[in-house]
Amino acid sequence: MVGLTLRKRSYPGGIICLAVHGSVDSYTIPRLDRAIEGLFRQKVFRLIIDLSNVDFMSSAGLGVLIASHQRVDSEKGVLVLVNPPAKVKEIFVNLGLGAVFTFCEDRSAALSHFKEPAES
Secondary structure, three states: OOOEEEEEEEEOOOEEEEEEEEEEOOOOHHHHHHHHHHHHHOOOOEEEEEEEEEEEEOHHHHHHHHHHHHHHHHOOOEEEEEOOOHHHHHHHHHOOOOOOOEEEOOHHHHHOOOOOOOOO
């Protein structure tokens, strides 16, 4: 079993990037879910999730990202996924989620999706 490491970085305008490293599977998904829910409790709805170092994502991982997207959308926020590996992005596309999520090649491109500052 490969572990999961999460790193959080703050950007101006109330934007948080959560970098995910490792496998997102049934053993590690609770940790990712708690991290994202913790951000929501802090009223963070301007979120970048960097998947560039994910080597595996289970259907449960997709479920967490779908639920997170729905929550962010309901709060009029923005959620951007950064550079998922081809095999992970292919899952999104095959499930018809390629048009639902915003994908960017890197964090700089992701930050460009947050043009206006967060409302207080």
